[in-house]
Amino acid sequence: MSAPSPSPATQATNKVFTRVDLDGHALPPSPAPSSPLSGRRRYALATELVHTETKDQYGASSIPIYQSATFKQTSANGGNEYDYTRSGNPTRTHLERHLAKIMNATRCLAVGSGMGALDVITRLLKPGDEVIAGDDLYGGTHRLLTYLKNNQGIVVYHVDTTNPDRVREVLSDKTAMVLLETPTNPLIKIVDIPTIARATHEASSKALVVVDNTMLSPLLANPLDFGADIVYESGTKYLSGHHDIMAGVIACNDPMLADKMYFTINATGCGLSPNDSFLLMRGVKTLAIRMEKQQANAQQIAEFLESHGFRVRYPGLKSHPQYDLHWSMARGAGAVLSFETGDVALSERIVESTRLWSISVSFGCVNSLISMPCRMSHASIDAKTRAERQMPEDLIRLCVGIEDVNDLIDDLSRAVSALTLQAAASLLPKATI
Ligand SMILES: Cc1ncc(COP(=O)(O)O)c(C=O)c1O
Numbered sequence: 483m484s485a486p487s488p489s490p491a492t493q494a495t496n497k498v499f500t501r502v503d504l505d506g507h508a509l510p511p512s513p514a515p516s517s518p519l520s521g522r523r524r525y526a527l528a529t530e531l532v533h534t535e536t537k538d539q540y541g542a543s544s545i546p547i548y549q550s551a552t553f554k555q556t557s558a559n560g561g562n563e564y565d566y567t568r569s570g571n572p573t574r575t576h577l578e579r580h581l582a583k584i585m586n587a588t589r590c591l592a593v594g595s596g597m598g599a600l601d602v603i604t605r606l607l608k609p610g611d612e613v614i615a616g617d618d619l620y621g622g623t624h625r626l627l628t629y630l631k632n633n634q635g636i637v638v639y640h641v642d643t644t645n646p647d648r649v650r651e652v653l654s655d656k657t658a659m660v661l662l663e664t665p666t667n668p669l670i671k672i673v674d675i676p677t678i679a680r681a682t683h684e685a686s687s688k689a690l691v692v693v694d695n696t697m698l699s700p701l702l703a704n705p706l707d708f709g710a711d712i713v714y715e716s717g718t719k720y721l722s723g724h725h726d727i728m729a730g731v732i733a734c735n736d737p738m739l740a741d742k743m744y745f746t747i748n749a750t751g752c753g754l755s756p757n758d759s760f761l762l763m764r765g766v767k768t769l770a771i772r773m774e775k776q777q778a779n780a781q782q783i784a785e786f787l788e789s790h791g792f793r794v795r796y797p798g799l800k801s802h803p804q805y806d807l808h809w810s811m812a813r814g815a816g817a818v819l820s821f822e823t824g825d826v827a828l829s830e831r832i833v834e835s836t837r838l839w840s841i842s843v844s845f846g847c848v849n850s851l852i853s854m855p856c857r858m859s860h861a862s863i864d865a866k867t868r869a870e871r872q873m874p875e876d877l878i879r880l881c882v883g884i885e886d887v888n889d890l891i892d893d894l895s896r897a898v899s900a901l902t903l904q905a906a907a908s909l910l911p912k913a914t915i
């Protein structure tokens with residue numbers, strides 16, 4: 483008996499894609515096209531963020547959540563577009579194609595967290611490879627690099643990446659990866675991506691420049707346009723915007739590199755779940771409006787603190803020593819700033835006296851957060867290393883949300899003035915409020 487001919491729906495599912503991944507699975511075209519059709523012109527980013535191509539059979543305007551671990555095949559040889567969610571899922575693919583468009587990449591991969599993204603990227607390394615990273619960087623990144631150094635035979639240099647000459651000093655043909663963050667977390671220093679990318683590729687044609695773009699998001703910067711080979715972000719932050727998921731995204735333009743990273747994701751099972759892919763997709767659509775409000779608020783708060791004598795680190799302030807460099811690479815200053823009070827105990831009390839600002843790690847959410855990085859987000863960097871890297875223990879980090887800015891300033895002002903009035907003037911060499 484001959485097999486029944488496949489239905490039109492099955493035929494559509496079985497359509498031949500021009501690209502296949504390392505396991506022979508078909509890859510849908512990526513990035514998603516500018517949508518709806520914009521002729522030759524690409525729409526502005528705020529428009530592209532919202533509009534997304536869907537071919538849903540019922541015309542669903544929001545991507546359905548394909549909450550299925552496995553997918554029925556039409557032949558004993560398998561080979562349909564999807565077979566198993568660890569390998570690929572329609573909701574995740576939709577998100578990845580949309581993000582590739584937004585991140586100016588040909589391919590994007592979505593995984594379970596920002597650290598998961600860095601784990602996938604660093605699995606490109608092999609024992610003996612050298613990695614150059616900043617000396618001011620997210621604590622979890624420092625922790626993973628230290629693990630690789632201690633257990634996987636990777637040589638890691640932490641240098642001041644805000645000075646390209648310090649990077650040049652350690653670049654060699656053994657350099658496999660240069661890992662950059664800009665603005666750095668938590669000291670908000672700026673790194674010259676184009677200069678370092680050029681120097682890296684000159685020193686070793688195989689070395690990869692990897693940029694963590696979590697602080698700015700694709701709305702404000704596209705490091706791939708400045709010579710980066712791979713860009714990753716914690717989707718837990720601005721991309722999703724509501725602190726209701728953990729996610730990580732990786733973008734690149736080299737199909738071979740993308741295939742290698744996809745291999746790791748499939749092999750280890752760290753791809754983003756369908757439900758979280760849906761939530762991240764929903765969050766991305768409002769990125770522009772959230773970020774615009776967040777950074778407008780951050781600017782006013784930074785000016786308020788600076789006008790009261792605090793040393794404020796924010797690239798929206800003309801006093802930032804690398805103001806011009808930042809604006810040569812970015813379309814905005816972001817919404818994370820940090821400031822010093824001159825006294826750890828005072829900083830603690832300010833943090834604990836605010837009411838609207840939640841004491842939380844993370845950033846990029848619609849509500850405002852306050853934290854002391856040395857005690858919280860960067861506690862995984864030991865005290866000795868923090869001291870060597872001159873991380874001020876009294877540093878307060880503000881992650882500004884979308885609330886009414888006057889309420890935020892009032893709350894901060896009340897916390898600061900109540901305490902500084904009590905404090906002896908000697909405790910506050912810098913702060914004069
Ligand atoms: C700059 C930066 N990169 C990466 C990460 C890691 O992201 P996730 O928490 O989603 O793993 C974080 C924070 O956690 C971060 O601040």
Ligand SMILES: N[C@@H](CCSC[C@H](N)C(=O)O)C(=O)O
Binds near residue numbers: 620667858859
């Ligand atoms: N306990 C966590 C701390 C996460 S910090 C999150 C975020 N990157 C930030 O900078 O606030 C850990 O050990 O990773």
